[in-house]
Amino acid sequence: MIRRLVRSVLIAPPMQSSATAAASSARHLSTAATAQPTQTGFSHPDKFLIYNEEEGYIKQSPFEPIELLNLTMDKYVWRDIKKYEKNVATVCILSGRQYTYAQLRDSSAAFATRLQTKFKLGLGDTLAVCLPNLPEYPIAVLGAIEAGLPVTTVNPIYTADEIGRQLQLSNAKFVVGTSLGYGVIRDACKLAQKNLPIAVIRLQPDEELPAGAIDFFELINPQAADYSQLKHYDVDPDSMAFLPFSSGTTGLPKAVQLSHNNLVVNSEQLEIGFKLRASGRQEVVPGILPFFHIYGLNIVMLSKLAIGGKLVTMPQFRPEDLIKSLHEYKGTFLNIVPPIALFMINYPKLTQEMVPDLKYAVIGAAPISEADIERFLKKFPNTKLLQGYGMTETSPLTLMVPTNNTRYGSAGAPTSNTEAKIVPIDGTSQKGLGPNMTGELCIRGPQVMKGYLNNDEANAEIFYPNGWLRTGDVGHYDDDGYFFITDRIKELIKVKGFQVPPAELEGILREHPKILEAAVIPRPDEFAGELPRAIVVLREGMTATEEEIYDYVAERVAEYKKLDGGIVFAQTIPKNPTGKIMRKDLKAQYAS
Template identity: 40%
Template sequence: MNAAARGLAAALPRRRRFADLPAMIFQSPHPPITVPEQSFSDYLLGSLGERRDKPAFIEGPSGRVVTYGQLRDQARAAARGLATRGLGRGGVVAICSPNLPEYATAFLAAGMAGGCNTTLNPLSTDDELVSQLNDSGARWFITVPPLLERARAVAARTGIEEIFVFGAAEGATAFADLIADGTKDGSDAEPAGIRDSAEDLLTLPYSSGTTGVSKGVMLTHRNLVANIEQFSAIGLVEPDDVVLAVLPFFHIYGMVVVMSGALKAGATVVTMPRFDLEEFLGAIQQYRATCLYLVPPIVLGLAKHPAVDDYDLSSVNWIMSGAAPLGEEIALACQDRIGCRVFQGYGLTEASPVTHVCFGESVDADKIGTIGPTIPSTEMMIVDLESGEALGPGGEGEVWVRGPQVMKGYLGNPEATAATVDAEGWLHTGDVGRADEDGYVTIVDRAKELIKYKGYQVAPAELEDLLLSHPAVADVAVIPVADEEAGEIPKACVVRAGDVSGEEIMRYVAERVAPQKKVRAVEFLEEIPKSASGKILRRFLVARERAASS
């Protein structure tokens, strides 16, 4: 554990117990932060000092280095190039790429020019890409040569005006040429950029929220600056750290916590374009990675896979797991095998994303299964699902959070926004948890219907709509099934209208969705349980599944 982490652990308050507080609002045990009123790029890179010649990124497979100075200069030049093409306030740039150093350059450039990014999953289907591009109103598309053919196909169905590629490929503008366009006037200044950090959007990731189809989550410069300031105050990453970026930058966890948080700390980020266990282990060993931000399936691999014994992982100071619940047994097994502490954090796209972190050398062993207390300047309530009453320590209810990191809202969807963030600013997470007397939270269930497959959100309603388009499906409900490797997998409970097999059902879905959304189990039922109003009683199916597997 590094010095900052030890100092933080010692500073964690043990005197103030939430059971002693009369109000049912849980306050963070950490001192509040002041949110800098800066643009995102100024906050991360405004003053480089001695960092100018330090590696900001190392491309893992090749060892190619991009320094902090190169990152800032190239981002400013790309921003000027985008500005000459019309990008400004309200404009949207789409990025569809694996993790590369240039991903950060493009992400920063769009914000510097006053526009925002929408980040796309390269594994999405063409229809899913088209839907996000049209909903976000993106006019520029940045990708890599292997994805160019797909990019051109989806661009033809959207408002995309120009495609850029990292590298070079016929039929698209090289991103390097965009940078060159921005240096023609000899200026190294940043474009005029944003007007109001609290109002101007920086990024527009897509989330299913607590249910339903994906929606554009409007996150401002201030949202992300606030969240990085909040979790940085806990002392996670230091300037001499090497952070291995295996989590995708298109996901809010990789985008903000891994990529942006490490840059703010002045650390070095090693990028991996995809996850392969042995390549991942080799990169830890080669680059002496000190900090690992992971998801539960990778933690499981570290705990159990025999290949781990073939690599030197002694450089790792700590592992932080997020995006889905991590079982206590797996966390302890990973700790014992790797020889470092394993912690958990919690958040959601709508909160930029972090709201809770369990971190510090003195964190008690019995806290390892928790997501910790709220981060600085974040309040929490545990709200009874039936009565709406705010509960105290030990009570189980929906976790509500409030703080400067909470989204501006869902793009073009005021109804969904109002259903998720109430008039008092409370974000209703859809997860059920309980807080102990120290404010450490354990997530025990979910009120929302999302399935978490390897940390990815899978909306049952989306799969149900798709399955109902099959002529042999009369009715269907999709539920989560526990899986040791993936966390949860989608299972379809189907009422047949004709002759169809489970394999046919799974193939039908697989041909139409991204890999993480595939239905991986099918059960045929005579009837789907529903309420008087016609709503699927998913909890009965989930309880039935749990009873059958116990």
């Protein structure tokens, strides 16, 4: 899908009389004017508000534009490796197992070679990575990319049903997992009716290789790897590199096609905001956010490897590991979600003295209150806590704040080469609204996905004309050009930053022989943000307990999708004339 990226000459008509605005000419985004952010706002914020008759008000990026590099992701990550090839690239917080950049590069190439020669995988075949955060994760990903294989990233705590669905939708041809998860992956392959090779990482040195599994360490061993057999495809950087899954604005998980250019651009947009390449030090980045999620994959892992950072990988969240990564490993740059920020605020053992090198903490995936940000900054005065906004469909970053920001409640302004507009929620118009007017946030830029794989209906729903992506989030921007996200149109439930689509849980509930109808809504939770709560209508003459329903769902979903918000038995599920569940009414009655 080719995006038409246009911008218009700025005019400044009164906000109440947009009809008097003159139409403007089109230019490519990369020619956007630039300005340096100020302490409380961007300099000359009106300079980045444009108007045209077709699309209304559009906010452009106040950040300097980036160069569109047109590189595949593997070439982007390795392009400066000679500068730091002896530096440690990844290290496991638990085992201490580590790889220098030279070792990481050689192991990735070895894996790419064997994928092509031993398993006869070729250009466009999809490889599934079902791993926790391990130092080998980049090897699996970058090796596959170098071999010409797009990668679909799978949550390793998924059930066999969930993994099987993703393997089927992505048409995966090879799976990388752990020995611990091998049984579930094997069952998932059976459910997907796929006989796939499964390479596993043994987490303990004395661990036996499961019967039927392939030793991942043998595949990445540079010794005896014949690199001359590695076929280097002329891969189009606009072709798909990654296939993460997202629920979009509504419904079941969808396969998001992200190109090499999408992710490279987004990494460069992030770099414009922080200037880490010029810091003169190796950034030490605790890898606490899951790499299977786009936030962890690109913002934490790929973008930091591209600047020579050190990733301290953590397969799960444990307080002592986070402290160790910040204190002993001297973490400098931390990406987190609100529950981790709250933990850091409230955990007495974690003090400013324990994190002397932490310069930045960046928060995303869900909102955090201004009061909590102020509490964080009071406890860690030497660390800058910044918010950003994005989604899987945008690789993910779209809004970010300048590093000297004091507008704590804001998600920032459009990042480099990116435009944003606020349109009416009711869909009566797709024209952008002026400052301080509430509506749905729409994004346009080179980081926007190619589209959902094999899902024309979902693509038609999420895209407006001229390349505008609907986020499903409600917000506004102020007179200084800062955006504020205030609500969600989409029905996703956010549990500790993870997306839980109600439709998925409702489908499982309706399969229960005693349940006639079901609806799932979010219940506010201080720690998790939200928890799924089920409203259930039983079939006539049937009885069931909350525990029975809870366990039925728990056996079929990942931990964070369980009905920890509770189960309510009701007589009816309110629906509108078209049969759509009236979630607003359910939330008013049952969410508290």
